[in-house]
Amino acid sequence: MTRPEVTGRKADPAHHPDAYSIREFCARHRISSQLFYKLKPLGLMPVTFNVGTRVLVSREAAAAWRRAREAATQTANSAA
Structure with missing residues (x-):
């Protein structure tokens, strides 16, 4: 499928x-893929499947x- 910016069509928001x-x-x-793979073993990335x-x-x-991630940020901000 051709990207919308190539065809000039608008992307379907649905x-x-x-x-x-x-x-x-x-x-x-x-985020970078490097960050993804760095944080994945720490349990800080989403569950994946093959x-x-x-x-x-x-x-x-x-x-x-x-x-x-939002909850962790709120908890960290509340503790500070």
Whole structure:
């Protein structure tokens, strides 16, 4: 599928993929893939699953990760 910026068509705002590749997840959340792989063993990244050789992050896991990061930030700010 050709990207909207190439075709001139507007992206469908209702289209939300059910799963992201690591690269897509990182781009969507504006973090580097290096940071993803650094924090993954520490349990600070979302749960992933494999489909064949691909590693994916579900939309639900991404949302849960965002909530967890927000809660951790609020807890850290409250303690300070």
